Amino acid sequence: MEILLALLFGVLLAGAVHLLLARSLPRVILGLLLLGNAANIAILAGGRVLGTAPPLVSPGAQALAAGAANPLPQALVLTAIVISFGLTAFVMVLAWAVWKGEAVVDAEALRSAEPPALPSTDPAEAAEAEPSAEAR
Amino acid sequence: MARLADWLLALPILLPLLACAGGAALRGRPGAQRMLTAAASAAMLLSAALLLGVVDRGGPIASQMGDWAPPFGITLVADRLAAALVLITAVMYAACALAARGDAALGEAEPLWHPLLAALVTGVAGAFLAGDLFNLYVWFEVMLIASFGLLVLKAGAAGRDAAVKYAVLNLVATSVFLIAIGLTYGLAGTLNLADLARRLPEAPNQGAVGAVAFLLLAAFAAKAAVFPLFFWLPASYHTAPAPVGAIFAALLTKVGVYALIRLFTLVFPGELPWVGPLIGLAAALTMVVGVLGAAAHWEIRRILSFHIISQIGYMLVGIAIATPLALAGAVLYMLHHIVVKANLFLVAGAIRRAGGSFSLAALGGLWRRDPWLGLLFAVPALSLAGLPPLSGFWAKLLVIRSGLEAEWYWLAAVALATGILTLYSMLKIWLEAFWKAPPEGQAAPPPLLGAERAWLLAPVAALALITLAIGLWTEPFAAFALAAGEELLGREAYIAAVLGGTP
Numbered sequence: 144m145e146i147l148l149a150l151l152f153g154v155l156l157a158g159a160v161h162l163l164l165a166r167s168l169p170r171v172i173l174g175l176l177l178l179g180n181a182a183n184i185a186i187l188a189g190g191r192v193l194g195t196a197p198p199l200v201s202p203g204a205q206a207l208a209a210g211a212a213n214p215l216p217q218a219l220v221l222t223a224i225v226i227s228f229g230l231t232a233f234v235m236v237l238a239w240a241v242w243k244g245e246a247v248v249d250a251e252a253l254r255s256a257e258p259p260a261l262p263s264t265d266p267a268e269a270a271e272a273e274p275s276a277e278a279r
Numbered sequence: 280m281a282r283l284a285d286w287l288l289a290l291p292i293l294l295p296l297l298a299c300a301g302g303a304a305l306r307g308r309p310g311a312q313r314m315l316t317a318a319a320s321a322a323m324l325l326s327a328a329l330l331l332g333v334v335d336r337g338g339p340i341a342s343q344m345g346d347w348a349p350p351f352g353i354t355l356v357a358d359r360l361a362a363a364l365v366l367i368t369a370v371m372y373a374a375c376a377l378a379a380r381g382d383a384a385l386g387e388a389e390p391l392w393h394p395l396l397a398a399l400v401t402g403v404a405g406a407f408l409a410g411d412l413f414n415l416y417v418w419f420e421v422m423l424i425a426s427f428g429l430l431v432l433k434a435g436a437a438g439r440d441a442a443v444k445y446a447v448l449n450l451v452a453t454s455v456f457l458i459a460i461g462l463t464y465g466l467a468g469t470l471n472l473a474d475l476a477r478r479l480p481e482a483p484n485q486g487a488v489g490a491v492a493f494l495l496l497a498a499f500a501a502k503a504a505v506f507p508l509f510f511w512l513p514a515s516y517h518t519a520p521a522p523v524g525a526i527f528a529a530l531l532t533k534v535g536v537y538a539l540i541r542l543f544t545l546v547f548p549g550e551l552p553w554v555g556p557l558i559g560l561a562a563a564l565t566m567v568v569g570v571l572g573a574a575a576h577w578e579i580r581r582i583l584s585f586h587i588i589s590q591i592g593y594m595l596v597g598i599a600i601a602t603p604l605a606l607a608g609a610v611l612y613m614l615h616h617i618v619v620k621a622n623l624f625l626v627a628g629a630i631r632r633a634g635g636s637f638s639l640a641a642l643g644g645l646w647r648r649d650p651w652l653g654l655l656f657a658v659p660a661l662s663l664a665g666l667p668p669l670s671g672f673w674a675k676l677l678v679i680r681s682g683l684e685a686e687w688y689w690l691a692a693v694a695l696a697t698g699i700l701t702l703y704s705m706l707k708i709w710l711e712a713f714w715k716a717p718p719e720g721q722a723a724p725p726p727l728l729g730a731e732r733a734w735l736l737a738p739v740a741a742l743a744l745i746t747l748a749i750g751l752w753t754e755p756f757a758a759f760a761l762a763a764g765e766e767l768l769g770r771e772a773y774i775a776a777v778l779g780g781t782p
Binding site: 163168171175178179181182183184185186187188189190191215216219222223226229230233234237238240241244245250253254255256257 | 413427434436442457461464465514515518
């Protein structure tokens with residue numbers, strides 16, 4: 144079982160890297176999703192796959208019975224899933240806003256925050272080139 | 280039964296969290312929101328000062344949330360470094376909240392600014408106090424999501440562009456951190472930092488311990504904007520409104536540096552031979568690349584953003600050398616840098632208001648128009664460059680002296696040279712914005728007067744006073760930093776505070 148999880152982790156990670164290196168924003172977002180899931184698999188495998196019995200301590204006992212699943216990595220993964228869900232939702236809305244505002248999905252074409260470093264000698268032009276938060 | 284320590288450790292997280300919830304509920308009432316932010320930041324200042332007092336007198340304190348026995352529950356710990364950083368976080372909370380009152384740039388986004396700022400402060404304080412790796416991750420995420428919100432508060436095209444790069448690169452770093460957490464748990468069966476410090480040296484697979492250490496180093500180096508993982512920072516910081524830029528510049532990267540210090544003094548203390556040289560090399564390249572990047576730019580905030588990167592290098596020098604003196608240098612440098620850098624971003628906002636632009640080409644003649652503003656810029660700028668008698672001089676002195684004592688001469692030389700180039704950048708801003716004649720054919724904006732002036736410049740003046748105080752009255756600060764450095768290296772007190780037993 145751990146071998147399978149390790150293989151799955153590797154496949155997810157490879158896919159994530161491939162997608163993250165793409166220039167199109169939707170592919171990058173899919174890459175982030177895969178990366179998050181790869182991390183979750185890593186945590187799950189890190190906790191060892193002990194069994195499938197629910198991790199409940201039976202009345203009178205002091206510890207879990209053998210064959211019970213390890214509950215801690217599941218709690219960690221649950222937290223990580225919720226967080227990565229929230230962050231991914233933000234990035235998706237952001238990509239949508241970029242698409243609506245600039246009609247761009249190509250990360251390479253996003254250059255408005257970093258215009259060339261050296262200023263134009265013409266002050267009016269320089270003021271225009273300044274990336275301003277207020278620019279709509 | 281809650282002890283005093285429990286409250287002291289929980290309050291710096293609880294207070295901004297309550298301010299966040301309350302601020303979100305009071306969205307339609309700006310007056311009430313401002314009162315709440317003021318009250319929360321004042322209360323956080325008080326509780327953080329108490330925490331620092333207790334920790335400075337009695338050594339590290341820890342508390343188990345929900346009374347689960349360590350290492351199974353959620354642990355909050357504070358030693359001198361963490362407590363001092365929480366206090367300075369509270370100072371930044373108050374200063375940036377004040378500055379936002381005067382900054383017209385926030386405008387109609389202000390109802391969101393209050394809860395998001397509080398959420399960011401919650402995450403930062405939580406990260407400083409977290410006693411285990413997974414909670415550190417959660418606090419990092421709280422901080423990250425709040426910073427996403429702040430970054431796009433008033434985003435135009437440039438802001439959206441910046442947010443894409445900031446978000447994607449930070450999420451990748453976060454995922455690397457999470458993978459490292461999974462592997463650490465698999466190796467040691469625990470994520471509690473103090474417990475890890477005991478168990479990792481006994482882990483059967485020491486090669487994997489090295490791999491995990493490297494993954495964590497990479498993840499936090501990306502969060503701290505260390506060469507070559509810094510690209511998100513200069514792509515994003517200059518697009519946010521001035522108070523947002525100030526709180527980002529003050530806190531975000533420093534949480535990464537704090538995590539690096541914590542991990543490489545507590546969890547992996549000197550057992551991995553490659554850590555010191557690798558961090559040293561990264562430190563040198565971070566300093567040089569940052570300062571050269573700044574030299575190429577002509578927009579105040581972009582210059583300042585590159586200087587954040589360059590200054591992170593100085594803190595890394597302390598981690599690389601890892602003697603008590605070097606760590607004291609890193610601690611003092613962090614405290615000094617948080618104050619100075621936030622101050623410079625706030626001054627940049629005031630310069631923009633008084634001179635009409637962030638671009639050096641479009642500025643000029645500000646010294647004649649507003650000499651007080653020039654003075655308030657000069658204090659943090661010269662402190663950043665490390666001129667005596669300001670705080671930056673002593674911080675640099677500690678770092679460079681530790682480099683000489685530990686016979687890392689090349690690193691000390693790089694640090695010195697970087698200081699000179701920093702001075703060049705600061706002089707460039709000074710000459711262009713304050714000294715040269717204003718560019719022709721441009722109407723000057725109305726002078727900065729009255730209440731707006733007070734709100735904008737009061738936090739700047741307060742932070743400048745802190746810089747001056749650290750500079751002129753160094754003895755207690757240096758002694759504190761040395762004690763913090765000793766405490767970081769003598770890690771038994773920390774471990775005993777968390778897991779029990781005598782130090």
